[in-house]
Each structure stands twice: as C-alpha cells, then as structure tokens.
Amino acid sequence: MKEEIQRLKDLQDVDLKIGKIERAMAAGNEKLNSRKGSIEKQKAEIAEFEAKLAEGEARRRELESEVEDAQLMIKDRQNKLMKVQTNREYQSILKEIDDAKSANRQRDDELVRLLEQADYLQKKIDDQAALCAEEEAQYNEDSGQLEKEADELEAKMAKLLKTRATKAKKVKAALLRKYEQIREKRGGVAMVGVNRGVCHGCFMNVPPQLYNELLREDKLHACPTCNRLLYNLPDEEDESK
Numbered sequence: 291m292k293e294e295i296q297r298l299k300d301l302q303d304v305d306l307k308i309g310k311i312e313r314a315m316a317a318g319n320e321k322l323n324s325r326k327g328s329i330e331k332q333k334a335e336i337a338e339f340e341a342k343l344a345e346g347e348a349r350r351r352e353l354e355s356e357v358e359d360a361q362l363m364i365k366d367r368q369n370k371l372m373k374v375q376t377n378r379e380y381q382s383i384l385k386e387i388d389d390a391k392s393a394n395r396q397r398d399d400e401l402v403r404l405l406e407q408a409d410y411l412q413k414k415i416d417d418q419a420a421l422c423a424e425e426e427a428q429y430n431e432d433s434g435q436l437e438k439e440a441d442e443l444e445a446k447m448a449k450l451l452k453t454r455a456t457k458a459k460k461v462k463a464a465l466l467r468k469y470e471q472i473r474e475k476r477g478g479v480a481m482v483g484v485n486r487g488v489c490h491g492c493f494m495n496v497p498p499q500l501y502n503e504l505l506r507e508d509k510l511h512a513c514p515t516c517n518r519l520l521y522n523l524p525d526e527e528d529e530s531k
C-alpha cells in the first residue's frame with residue numbers, strides 16, 4: 291500500500307503542475323481579453339462622440355441655410371417697404387422683418403453653442419484616440435509576449451501530460467477512478483498531506499485515531515471533512531512551513 295500511496299502522490303504532483311500551467315495560460319488570456327475589451331469600449335465611445343459631432347454639423351448646416359434664407363427674405367421685405375402704400379401694410383412688413391431678425395439671432399446663438407460643442411467633442415475624440423492607440427500598441431506587445439510564453443507553456447504541458455499518462459498507468463484502475471472523482475469535485479486536488487494531524491486540503495484536524503493509522507501507511511485513508519485521500523506529511527517535507 292505504501293507504494294500505491296507514493297504513486298498517487300506522484301500523480302497528484304504532476305496534476306498540480308498541470309493545473310499551475312493551465313492557470314498561467316488562462317491568466318494570460320484573461321489579461322489580453324480585458325485589454326481588448328477596454329480598447330473596444332473606447333472605440334465605441336469614440337464612435338458615439340463622432341456620431342454626436344456629425345449630428346451637430348448637420349444641424350449647423352441646416353441653421354446656416356435657414357439664416358441665409360431669412361436674410362434674403364429680410365432684404366426682399368426691405369425692398370418692398372419702399373413701395374408700400376398704406377401704413378397698415380408698412381407695419382405688417384416691418385413686423386415680418388423684426389420677427390425674421392429675431393429668429394436669426396436665436397439661430398446665431400445656437401450656432402455658437404454648436405461650435406463650442408464641436409470643439410469639445412473633437413478634443414474628446416482626439417484624446418480618446420491617442421489613449422486608444424497607446425493601449426493598442428501595448429496590446430500588440432503583450433500579445434506577442436504572451437504568444438511566446440504560451441508556446442513555452444504548451445511545450446511544458448505536453449511533457450507533463452506524457453509524464454501524467456505514465457504515472458496514471460501505474461495506479462490501479464479502481465483507485466485511479468476514485469482519485470479522478472475526488473479531483474473533479476475538489477478543485478483539482480484529490481490527494482493531500484496531513485501534517486501534525488491537520489489535513490492540508492481543508493486545514494481541519496483529522497481524528498487522532500485516523501492520524502495514527504495514517505502513519506502506518508498500510509491503508510489508504512480519506513479525510514472525514516473534505517473527503518480527499520491522505521498521506522502523512524512529515525515536518526521536513528511540509529513546504530507550507
């Protein structure tokens with residue numbers, strides 16, 4: 291049984307290394323994805339600003355053409371004013387001119403506001419685009435670096451998977467199944483050491499009787515709390531100390 295326990299320990303060692311590589315790969319991808327997400331968000335914001343800017347420009351052209359039309363109309367009425375016969379007609383045209391002038395003043399005010407808004411939006415767009423370009427450069431650099439790292443990790447992983455297959459073969463089928471079941475349920479850790487009566491899977495004390503039996507290494511025991519398979523972990527091998 292002592293040998294069987296050692297084989298399972300070996301297998302768990304390899305599995306822990308595999309898990310570490312998997313996490314490193316996932317972390318790299320997550321970092322890259324989050325940067326990509328931030329770039330996309332910024333681009334969407336830029337597009338929104340640009341749409342607002344275009345909307346403002348369209349409104350500006352509309353206003354400018356209205357101002358022009360109104361000016362022509364005013365000129366036309368001013369000419370008419372010289373030829374009118376009655377006072378009533380005169381007053382009516384005068385009012386038309388005043389109204390048109392007042393409407394144009396309002397248009398001018400709006401035009402000023404639109405120009406200010408366009409300046410503001412253009413600045414926002416420029417700033418955001420500069421930030422975006424910086425992040426994109428960083429992204430490309432990171433993704434190149436990450437690709438290199440991923441290649442290395444994949445090479446390591448391929449080796450480990452081979453080692454794992456060899457080690458797994460040495461474990462009895464029924465035991466291996468049990469090991470895999472626990473590993474799946476317990477976050478990739480099926481076999482843990484017990485040091486001074488404490489299970490290193492759940493960090494609870496195992497009953498003294500169980501601990502004594504564990505020291506004999508003549509039977510495979512499971513932690514009554516976390517269900518993981520246990521082996522005795524002497525002080526000098528305990529890396530958490």
Ligand SMILES: [Zn+2]
Nearest residue numbers: 489492513516
């Ligand atoms: Zn436990």
